[in-house]
Amino acid sequence: MSKTLYTLIVYSENIAGVLNQITAVFTRRQVNIESLNVSASSTQGVHKYTITAMSDEDTISKITKQIEKKIEVLQANYYTDRDVFILETALYKISTQNILENRNISKVVRMHNAMMVEVNPTYSIVEKTGMTDEIISLYEGLKEYDCVIQFVRSGRIAITKGNVERLDAYLADREAHYIASKKSE
Amino acid sequence: MRSLEAEGVDTIFGYPGGSIMPVYDALFDHTDRIKHILVRHEQGAAHAAQGFARVCGKVGVCLVTSGPGATNTITGIADAMMDSTPIIVIAGQVGKAVLGTDAFQEVDLVGITQPISKWSYQIRSAEDVAWAVARAFYIASTGRPGPVVLDFTKNAQVEQIEDYAPKVVDYVRSYLPEPDTDPLSLVKATELINNAKKPFVLVGQGVELGAATEELKAFVEKGDMPCGCTLLGLSALPSNHPLNKGMLGMHGNLGTNVKTNECDVLIAVGMRFDDRVTGDLKTYAKQAKVIHLDIDPTEIDKNVKVDVAVLGNCKKTLKKLTIMMKANQHKEWIDSFAPYEEKEYNEVIKKELNPGEGPILMGEVVNAVSEATSHQAILVTDVGQNQMISARYFKFTQNRSIVTSGGMGTMGFGLPAAIGATFGTNRTVCLFLGDGGLQMCIQELGTIMEQQAPVKIIVLNNNYLGNVRQWQAMFFRHRYSFTPMMNPDYVKIAQAYDIPAKRVIDRKDLQAGISEMLNAEGPYLLEVAVIEEGNVLPMTPPGAPINEMLLEC
Numbered sequence: 001m002s003k004t005l006y007t008l009i010v011y012s013e014n015i016a017g018v019l020n021q022i023t024a025v026f027t028r029r030q031v032n033i034e035s036l037n038v039s040a041s042s043t044q045g046v047h048k049y050t051i052t053a054m055s056d057e058d059t060i061s062k063i064t065k066q067i068e069k070k071i072e073v074l075q076a077n078y079y080t081d082r083d084v085f086i087l088e089t090a091l092y093k094i095s096t097q098n099i100l101e102n103r104n105i106s107k108v109v110r111m112h113n114a115m116m117v118e119v120n121p122t123y124s125i126v127e128k129t130g131m132t133d134e135i136i137s138l139y140e141g142l143k144e145y146d147c148v149i150q151f152v153r154s155g156r157i158a159i160t161k162g163n164v165e166r167l168d169a170y171l172a173d174r175e176a177h178y179i180a181s182k183k184s185e
Numbered sequence: 186m187r188s189l190e191a192e193g194v195d196t197i198f199g200y201p202g203g204s205i206m207p208v209y210d211a212l213f214d215h216t217d218r219i220k221h222i223l224v225r226h227e228q229g230a231a232h233a234a235q236g237f238a239r240v241c242g243k244v245g246v247c248l249v250t251s252g253p254g255a256t257n258t259i260t261g262i263a264d265a266m267m268d269s270t271p272i273i274v275i276a277g278q279v280g281k282a283v284l285g286t287d288a289f290q291e292v293d294l295v296g297i298t299q300p301i302s303k304w305s306y307q308i309r310s311a312e313d314v315a316w317a318v319a320r321a322f323y324i325a326s327t328g329r330p331g332p333v334v335l336d337f338t339k340n341a342q343v344e345q346i347e348d349y350a351p352k353v354v355d356y357v358r359s360y361l362p363e364p365d366t367d368p369l370s371l372v373k374a375t376e377l378i379n380n381a382k383k384p385f386v387l388v389g390q391g392v393e394l395g396a397a398t399e400e401l402k403a404f405v406e407k408g409d410m411p412c413g414c415t416l417l418g419l420s421a422l423p424s425n426h427p428l429n430k431g432m433l434g435m436h437g438n439l440g441t442n443v444k445t446n447e448c449d450v451l452i453a454v455g456m457r458f459d460d461r462v463t464g465d466l467k468t469y470a471k472q473a474k475v476i477h478l479d480i481d482p483t484e485i486d487k488n489v490k491v492d493v494a495v496l497g498n499c500k501k502t503l504k505k506l507t508i509m510m511k512a513n514q515h516k517e518w519i520d521s522f523a524p525y526e527e528k529e530y531n532e533v534i535k536k537e538l539n540p541g542e543g544p545i546l547m548g549e550v551v552n553a554v555s556e557a558t559s560h561q562a563i564l565v566t567d568v569g570q571n572q573m574i575s576a577r578y579f580k581f582t583q584n585r586s587i588v589t590s591g592g593m594g595t596m597g598f599g600l601p602a603a604i605g606a607t608f609g610t611n612r613t614v615c616l617f618l619g620d621g622g623l624q625m626c627i628q629e630l631g632t633i634m635e636q637q638a639p640v641k642i643i644v645l646n647n648n649y650l651g652n653v654r655q656w657q658a659m660f661f662r663h664r665y666s667f668t669p670m671m672n673p674d675y676v677k678i679a680q681a682y683d684i685p686a687k688r689v690i691d692r693k694d695l696q697a698g699i700s701e702m703l704n705a706e707g708p709y710l711l712e713v714a715v716i717e718e719g720n721v722l723p724m725t726p727p728g729a730p731i732n733e734m735l736l737e738c
Contacts, residue, residue: 013359017295017305024300065483071304071324074359171358178356 005034006060007084007158010049010067011041011074011167018072022049025066031055035088037155043167046074052156075167077160084158090135091117091152092126098147099124108141123149132156188318190218191351194246196237196608197221198230202250204277204290207342209248222608222636225628227254229601231261232626234272236605238265239588240563240612242396244325245272245605251279252290255336256297260595262332263301267592268417269394271330273321274298280340281309294336303331311344319354328362329481330394364482366497366505373493374476375509377450383518384410385448387433387462390417390591391455391479397500398422398584401454404507409515411522413441415456416576420586424560430522434462435725436573439734440525442725445470446732447521454478455499458488459592464731478502532736533722538578544716545692547571547645551578554615554643557699562613562641563588565606567599567622569652571645573721575617583612597625600642604629607638613703614639620646620672627678633708634682641702642684642710644675647717655720659738679710686710 012018019038026033034052041048053060060078068076096119099105109116109126112134118125128138135153142148160166189197197219201209212221224230227249234245249258255276265272279288298305304324308317317335325333378384392401398421405412405428412422413433422429431438433445442464445451451473456462463469466488477484477491478499485494495502537548551574555562560580566572566589581587588606590598600623603616623644633640645651654668679686685705689698695713702709723734 017299020296021299028300062483062487069481069483071357071360174358174361 003054003056004080005052005054007079007081007086007156008049008051008053008060008064008067008076009079009158009160010051010076011043012047012049012070013072013074014040014045014047015072018047018070019049021070022051022067022073025063026053029059029063031059031063035153035155037157041167043171046167050156050158075170077166079158079160084160086131086156086158087129088132088135088156089127089129089154090139091150092128092139092142092148093150094124094126094142094147095149096120096122096124098145102145102147105142105145105147108138108145112138112141114138187349188315188351189246190215192318192322193243195219197246197248198224198233198237198605199248200224200227200230200250200254202254202277202290204251204279204339205248205254205275205337205342206277207339208275208277208337212248220608221248222604222632224601225631226626227257228260228597229604229626229629229632231258231272231274232264232595232598232601233605233608233632234274235261235265235268235270235598236565236588236602237609238270238272238605239602239609240585240606241609242585243271243609244322245270246275247272248275249277250290251277251294252292254290255292255294259297259301260593262298262334264590264593264595264598265332266301266303268590269330269390270332271325272332273325273335274332275335275337277342278307278336278338281338282340284338294334298334301332302334305334305336307336307338308341309338311341311346314341315350315352316354319352320357323354323357324360328360329391363480363498364496366495366502370493370495371502371505371509374452374495374506377474377476377493378408378452378506378510379513381450382515383448384408384450384452384515385444385473386410386412387451387453387456388412388414388418388421389454389456390415390421391499392418392421393584395455395480395498395500397455397498397503400500400503400507402426404503407507408510408513409519410452410513411444411515411519413437413445415459415462415591416589417587417591418456419576420581420584423582424580425582428519430526432576434459434731435464435727436577436721436723438526439529439723439736440522442734443525443732444522446472446730448473450474450476452476452478453489453491454503455480457484460488462731463488464725464727464729468730529723529736545689545695545713547574547647547715547719547721548578550643550645550695550713550715551575551617553695553699555579557696557703558613558615562586562615563606563610565589565599565603565614565616567616567618568594568596569619569622569650570647570655570719570721571617571619571622571651573652574645577721596622598622600626600629600640601632603640603642604632604636604638607640613641615641615643617643617645619651620644620648620670620675621650623675630679630682630684633684637707639707642708643702644710644712645715646672646675646712647715647719648672649717651719652721654718655738658718658720659726675710675712684708684710686712688712688714690714
């Protein structure tokens, strides 16, 4: 089966050890995580994981279901790039001396619409937010001048193209069901 | 302790040790309400809790210390996970202040058990106890049941809190025990069932776990649909029910396996298409439309792609389907099982049950014990030939009557599980095991002695690790690599534990031995010297199409 880059969005309770359980599901099925971003979500006490992995749909759907089965996981869904709006950020540390000596370096930065966020006598830092391709392209461009001292990329963050935050609707629905079942008892 | 009592716990299997001493000290004042069974090894505690849970449906509880005490329960936890058995392992842990310092008998139990438990949680303060215990019982027992681990730090055991009150947990927002049933899936399933000419129902343990045995019976009777049972689902439908066509899988019945690949609609209820049931997936029931009723969404499409998935508790979904579908007749289809039943009887069963002369065969022992108990007993097995033979020839009339390690295939499971079972039921508990498996948890004879647990132990002794030997004979050119077993004198061992025992070598002594065993008040060990190189047949070789069963080897 052909492999695609999938983006998983997982919501969990903010409890220690959940990340461990999520990554273990990938490990068991021998799927590598390409990138991972974990942060607080818009819902109080809920963490949001954005995970990318190369896989086929059959495997990724099983992984998603097995993640969702974990007690502390509220919801897990998988998407292709068509279904989500994606961004990544990268930082490039460059020797200031190099920039002064070679004017092409700042030209590359401008061509990629990147920003200089720090300049001091020894080094400068360039920041680029965008799609994976753009970030890699800037890196390749700078590498030509052999000036990159450090380079770091963030994990992908993604927002679904649907209108509602599905988690809030889900939680409200569960709460309502529970209260209704209490009343009917 | 009060949290446990609030959850209705009256039986605990355990073993004390340094990091759990405060709990044991408290237990000392609660022995009038909670019966504690001292096992001889923590693995025994976990399996005993499983045996208890499997026969009575309540959560089995075991109590152990940190470090080695905790790791000794791992096999039982993994086994309970595979077989959906609700148990709670409460393990001591070093104090909060020294966590992560490699303190004496410290082990990262939560880290170890996360992949093999339904929920694993570390209690680090006394305030957490009531909540965690209530949540543990809720999670272990609801939805698809499973093991829960509570890692209980020593400081949390000794801290005192004011205003203690047991908590009730019946809702966890991140946990949905029973998924909603899509009404459309019921409509689609009904349509398939109504139009089926050759429907076949696969009965799994989910039917028992969901207490849906009556619903199942009504369902298959209304549709006049033949059934096959998985190993763990064997007692979900009485063995002699006319629609029960026997066991599925590698050592199951010929008819059920052949017909799996001939039916037009396959209805799986509370089972998970284990590879021992399906054989080669590429050829498994390809001709059939598949309907899968299950409470666990991760089982849908996991091994077998299904046409209609009916999620939910099968007690409810079976009931709904039974109402929606029309009554039907499938006489011709049901009769088509008969030639295969006959063939299996003539070529395998008859020889196994009535060998006439020669060494005693395993099947005839099982059959004789089952008949002597009027098929009313609970069957506990170990793993291997003893398990497959007893699953094939023991008959069931009541539900929750088979306790065996299915998914994990844990040797050593039988003896402690049988002990646990005797605390969960008043029915006769018959344990079949081999000379290999008995020695894997043989220390629990001590527990039987102390508790006078009325386990009827039947040792099918063939001086081999029989199942592996059979595979070696069939697939490894008879190279018996480390399967011959040098055995001690089991009767003498039983005597040392003050357990009445007898060895039967001659067929003519078998009935008398069984009667003596069943008439004994308490425990009894009956060692039967069976044929050394006996085989369990029929058999589908691993990875082969399930309908291609070997009747001889």
